[in-house]
Amino acid sequence: MMTKHTLAILVNDQPGVLQRVCGLFGRRGFNIDSISVGGTEESGISRMTVVTTGDERTLEQVQKQLYKLIDVIQIHSISSKPMVSRELALIKIEAESSKRPEILGIVETFRASVIDVGPKHMIIQAVGDCSKLDAIIELLHPYGIVELSYTGATAMIRGS
Incomplete structure (x- = not known):
């Protein structure tokens, strides 16, 4: 079943990270409904908030692929939690x-x-x-x- 998902992704603040993350979503046929990127409390670390729509299996695959990107530090699927x-x-x-x-x-x-x-x-x-x-x-x-x-x-x- 297609549902809305919100992912909080911590990444190294490096040139090209946003492009690689967006490219991965596109290659998996996953549309990004919205994306925002900004600094965090730690210097050199950025936080991406990605809202997307898809089924659980595809989301799981996207997360596994995101972890393969060298600059991705941590991924939290936060839409199922109080946020x-x-x-x-x-x-x-x-x-x-x-x-x-x-x-x-x-x-x-x-x-x-x-x-x-x-x-x-x-x-x-x-x-x-x-x-x-x-x-x-x-x-x-x-x-x-x-x-x-x-x-x-x-x-x-x-x-x-």
Whole structure:
């Protein structure tokens, strides 16, 4: 059965690691829904958070292949554990002055924030899980979304 999986992959911070990891997913016929990469508490180590969809057997094979890559240190499949996951969306919308109070109501409801205001547009920053971002985008759509940019998910297991 095809399900969504979130992998936390610790890698050496070296040129080409991202390309090799992505290439491995592609060769296995596994699509990457989102990927985010950043530093960790340890210098020289990066953390990749990869969200993908597939069956358990294929995921297991991908993990075995990832461990063969020299710069992969550790892989955790965290989607089956209690976790915290966040994405960031920047949403530029048409915002004539008469519509701004309505827009601000939506922004407040979602605990989002207005990070830029121009004569005809506003840029809204929203942080949350995928369903929260989808919901605010759906509500802002009637006002006219001019531009939209998402980050990939970043996630951690809750607790210790």
